Amino acid sequence: MLLRVVVLLALVPVVATAQDPAVLDVVGRGAEGRVAYDGGGRLRFEDATLGAQVVHYDGDGELLLPLAIAYEVLEPAPIVLTSSMGTEYWYLYHFDDATLSALYTRESLDLSDPGMHIAMPQDLRAWFGVNYGPLPARGLVGIRGRSYFLISPAEGGPWIDITDAPSWFDRGEVGRPLTFTLADLSSYTVQVAEVQSTWEAGGPLRMEVTVTDAQGDSFPVVNAPLQLSAGEWELPLKTEWSPLNEPTGWMQATLPDELPDEIKLSGAVMLMTLRGPEQCRMTGTIARGEGLVGSAEMQVARRGYELPRNADGAIRETRWIWAAPTDMDSAEKIDRMVERCREAGFNAIVPDIFLRNTFMAKSPLIPATAGTWAEFDPLGYLIERAHAAGIEVHPWFCVTYRDQAFRAWFEQTYGRNVDVIGADGTPAGEPADAHREEYRDFVVELMVGVARDYDVDGIHHDYIRVMEDCYCADCRAEFQAQFGVPLTEATPEQWTAWHRQPIGEIVRRTAEGVREVKPGAILSAAVFASLPGGARQGQDPAEWARRGWVDLVIPMDYAMQSLRVRANERQFLDALDDDDTLVTGLSLYQRTGTEVNSRPPELLREQIEVVRSLGIHGYCLFAYPHLSDEQLAVLRDEVNAEPAVPFYR
Ligand SMILES: [Zn+2]
Structure with a gap:
């Protein structure tokens, strides 16, 4: 079977009509293998208030929280939205130490009855979970966003699915009244x-x-x-x-x-x-x-910063943007993208050249693509045009994110099945099995080959993680030999240790290979914004940077709440030996219900301010398909009005 280069639709944003951010159309995600809920239900969040400015808290993790959520059921359905001790929680930001805690409440939003309602936590009980954040200290805190809701039948019974909270919960006007003080009120x-x-x-x-x-x-x-x-x-x-x-x-x-x-x-x-x-x-x-x-003393204290400059007086700031395969499948699209990126003040484009079964360059390791790109070489043309505009190019590889067509082709060509097998013995989704040496050899050689054959400025890892746990016969045997217990009995620590081996090896070997064929090339990796979440998938960015396997660590910090972005980036600054290796990945898009659209330019400006005020030397924006003309104008006229060279140069 020939490798078929497929046209990618997944990364193209659906052009959506502006939707009320307070309206939630209840659509399930198909959590934990369930059939995705699509039984309807629509509500509009009206208001969230707190009945107290100071709440008793003595550090044991429990609170009485007089929280009230007003909502209107617009289209009834026989369900309730609720939460339990899982991933459904409020983000509680602590203003003194900039930490985020997971705050649980068990209110119930009843959609079976149309009209206005008010939901309050059951018995006003609230408590902190320690799996998703620390216990907070006493002091000023604020609810700043909400993760999911559970969908449960209105008549009772086990939960059916989960649904995302609408972006209304991330709004400043919603969070401000939910700011309060935690104090030990035994006496006060x-x-x-x-x-x-x-x-x-x-x-x-x-x-x-x-x-x-x-x-x-x-x-x-x-x-x-x-x-x-x-x-x-x-x-x-x-x-x-x-x-x-x-x-x-x-x-x-x-x-x-x-x-x-x-x-x-x-x-x-x-x-x-x-x-x-x-x-x-x-x-x-x-x-x-x-x-x-x-009057000077009355000003709100603002932390000032100055962007660093080189000997010639130019600002040193890494200003990158990720681009999708569909942004570069014709010369016209590349010309337009390079022109818009130059206008926006970016100093590098990070084009996705290997996703699923799509490869946007030429390599002897994937001969079929040589024919596809016989007339036009997307990566070659992009590099030529971008360099002419003074913009670097760092090809982006989705390291483990393949698909069935690719895996079938790989097995036929290289004689090795690389399906990831789930606990039930059937192939689990799209990834290739990073635990297979043949696959690691292939993907490392592919990346090193592109660094050798093209005038690239770096190589960028993404999906540099296992994606899914694999229970194939080889994984089971190798795990048992190494850890002395069956893979089915692996502890969370053993899973982390097991996955870090193949993922770390890919990062190390790519760095060794690339540094040999292209000295001066920059190695970078996009990683989870949550360090524990990434570790479970085999990521170890602080260690990769320490060992020099990557020059830049780029957390994908796509939270709408700028305070959450700041808390995440602080974690990375704490974890990294050298703060200069950090570049913050920020999102250009937002989700409203099931729709995806471009964020308001003010939010983009605010989050770049957060990055700069933390002393981080750059950002990478996700992604070019979402770059609206309004965002471009704010970057061109304000944020990046003065050009910059990448910090690392
Ligand atoms: Zn396996």
Whole structure:
């Protein structure tokens, strides 16, 4: 059977109409081998509120959380959306130490009844899971997004499937009211800790309210229903937010045009204690001139940064973009892509040249493609055009992501079956078995060959992981010989150790081969944004970088929540010996329900700001098919207005 070069549709975004981000059309994912749920159900999320600004927490992992979710069932179905001790949780961001915890609640969104509803956690119980994040410290925290919901029958019974939360949960206006303080409320006091104002007519006045808890620590309190008044004038205090929707710890109001001699404070702080909800009434007066500061001090503190420059004064920043096979299957498409990338200020294109059964270059190892690309060599032409525009090219290989057609061709050509076999003895999905030496030889030689035969600037690994656990006869025998136990009894640690061997070997041998044929080429790898998740699949990016097998580690950090991106990147900065090896993979697309479309350019700008403020020397955007004209304009005119050379050059 000849290798057939197939036209790829998977990476092409479906051009979607803009959909209300708060609407969820319940569509299942087919979790854990189930038939994907498609029995209908449609709801719109209206509001999410918290009934307390301070919640009792003494570190044992449990809370009483007065969370209320208002929703309208638009199209009923006999199901409920709920959660259990699994992967369905809230992301809880801790503002002091920038960690993300997994917060579980067990509310039930009933879709069997049309109209407006309010869901609250069962018995108001909430608790933290330690598999997806640490237990938080006390202090200011905020719910910042939601993973999945379980779909269960309304009449009760086991869950049917899972569905993704809509992007509404990632919105700043949804997360801000869900910001609160964790404190040990066995005993406590609440007080105004500080007042600041420039005392100019129409100028700002702000106030820091703190709770001092049973352990003697004080933490800021925000979102409290407090107001200022003087005579007729009355105004609520509003929480002050950073550009990333982080609380600064202050609440503020605008002074009236005629400054009163005295301003009254009224309202209450709501607390959820061990004994139930409590209210702490706040009263007091602020005399004119109290807490006087200059306007500079009133500014929200911003962490400044300066991008590094080389001896010639040029900015050093790695600005990459991934491109799909369909972006490069004709000269016209390549010309247009290179022109748009030049305009956007990218300094490298990372084209996917090997995905499933599609190979976009020439290699003696896959002779069939030589005929396909007899007239036109996509990789060769892209390199020629990109280099003419001053843009590097780093061919991208999906290392294990093959398909049945490829595996059949491989078996016929190389005499080796490389199917990944599931626990039930049948082939498990698309990947080739990385545990087979013949496959590793093939894919390493293919990558080294491209580095040798083309004027590339680097080689990029993706799907550099096993994808699926393999239980083929060879894997079982080799595992048993090495670990002394059957593969079916492998512990999580043994799975990690087992998968890291073949994946690490591919990374090492590719580096050795490429460095021999093309000194100066940059080796890079796209990896899971979660280090434990990647480890289970054989990834070990910190070790690969330490050993010099990769020059750049690129976590695929596609979260909508910029604070989540920051928490993930902090993990990588902690794990890597050399922070300069980190390049952040950011997404250009978003999912709304089942639709995929381009993200608003403001979100792209915000996330590149996060990368820069962390001192990370570059980003790689996923992916060119999603690069909208609006995103391009923001990159060209603002974010990348000044050109840059890649940091590593
Ligand atoms: Zn196997």
